[in-house]
Amino acid sequence: MWIPSKLTAPAPLHKSIQRARLLSDLEHAHHYRLVLFQSPAGFGKTTMAAQWLSTCHNVGWFSIDESDNDPFSFANYFTSALNKATKDSCPKAASIVQRSQFGNLKSLFNQLFAELVDWHEHATWFLMITTSSPMRIFTARLLTSSSTCRRT
Numbered sequence: 001m002w003i004p005s006k007l008t009a010p011a012p013l014h015k016s017i018q019r020a021r022l023l024s025d026l027e028h029a030h031h032y033r034l035v036l037f038q039s040p041a042g043f044g045k046t047t048m049a050a051q052w053l054s055t056c057h058n059v060g061w062f063s064i065d066e067s068d069n070d071p072f073s074f075a076n077y078f079t080s081a082l083n084k085a086t087k088d089s090c091p092k093a094a095s096i097v098q099r100s101q102f103g104n105l106k107s108l109f110n111q112l113f114a115e116l117v118d119w120h121e122h123a124t125w126f127l128m129i130t131t132s133s134p135m136r137i138f139t140a141r142l143l144t145s146s147s148t149c150r151r152t
Contacts, residue, residue, distance in 0.1 A: 002076075005063070006062060006063045006064075006065075006077055007060075007061055007062060007063075007077060007080055007081055007084065008061060009049075009050070009053050009059060009061035009128065010046050010047075010049070010050040011050060011054075012047075012050040012051050012053075012054045013047060013050065016047050016050075016051065017047075018051065019044075019048060019051070022048055023048075023051060023052055026052050029052075029126075030056070030124070030126070032126060033125070033126050033127065034126065034127050034129065035126055035127070035128050035129070036129045036130075036131075037049050037128070037129070037130040037131070038130075038131050038132075039132065040132055041132045045130050045132075046063075046130060049128055049130055053128065056126075057124070058085050058086070058087070058124060058125035058126070059084075059085055059125070059126060059127075059128055060080075060081035060082050060083070060084040060085030060086075060125075060126075060127040060128065061081060061084075061127075061128050061130075062077050062078060062081040062127065062128070062129045062130075063129075063130050063131070064077075064129055064130070064131040064133065065131070065132070065133060066133055071104070071105055072097075072100055074105070075097045075102065075105060075108055076097050076098075078127075079093055079094050079097045079108075079112065080094070081127055081129075082112060082116075082127055085125040085126060085127050086116065086125050089115060089116060090111075090112050090115040090116065091115075092111060092115060093108060093111045093112045093115055096108065096111060
C-alpha cells in the first residue's frame, strides 16, 4: 500500500520552539546529498526537519518506518523521493522499481547514481530521511559516505 505522507515534507509549525543551536549545526548539511534524522518517536525530529527545510530547495523527503525494511517498499519510496529532489532525473531507475526488475538494492543504486551524474554536477539537491527505527536496510557504506550528514 502506497502512503503519500511518507514522501511529504511537513510544514513548519508556527508555535514550535526554535532550536537555534541545532539549526546552526545543520548549516553545513546543505553540502551533503543525504541528511538522516534518527531518534525515538516524540523527540522532535520532524519539527526540527520542518524548520530547517523551510529554507531549502530541491529536497526529497522520506519518512522511514519498519515496513521499509522490505527492499521493494524501500526502493519505491527512496526512488520517488530522489526523483522529487532532482526533478525526475532518474526515469530509468523509477521504471525499474515500478516493474520490480532489480536484483538487489546495490544494482538499483548503481542505476540511480549513473543517472544522477549530470544532475549532481549542475544542481543543488539533497534527500532528507527521518526515522524512529534502527536503520537495517541501509549499508554502513551509505551511512558513512562523505555524501551523508547524520543527526541522531
